[in-house]
Amino acid sequence: MFDALALLLVCQLLGEVIHRLAHVPLPGAILGLLLLLLWLGLVRKERPKLGAVTGWLTAHITILFVPATVGLIDEGSVLTRYGIGIAVATIISSLLTMLVTVAVFRWALRFSSLPDERWEEEL
Known part of the structure; x- marks a missing residue:
């Protein structure tokens, strides 16, 4: 389990290093995921170990929010000065995104082979 966790952290670290040294316009985390994907394509024996670690991390994901919560505190x-503005901006930007x-x-549905009526029936 430790080696799979180390693999995740090494890919993350390498992604950050590539981002900072090569000035690649992708975040280091995305580059790390791409490196992990490349690694998993080349070394297939890592998949079961990594599946166990990622399952454990997903089950305990709420722990990862503790530092962010402490930072908010x-x-x-x-937050008392700008909290309402931040909340309003968050709600409006979320609605606009939706x-x-x-x-x-x-728009994309119009160009697909499946017409709107048929698509709605299948949903």
Whole structure:
């Protein structure tokens, strides 16, 4: 289990190093995922071990939110000053994202081989 966790961390680290040294316009985390994907394509024996580790991490994902929550508590003065604005901006941007996603989906649906009526029936 430790070697699979180390593989995840090494891929993350290498992705960050590539991002910072080569100035690649992708985040280091994405580069790390691409490196992990390449590794898993080349070394297939790692898959079961990695599956166990990722299952454990997913089951305990709430632990990963503790540092962010503590960081929010430290920024109490900023939140009392700008909290309502941040909440309103978050709600509006979330609604706009949903509306744009629906619009793009409907636009893409027009160009697919499946007509709208038939698509709705299958849902």
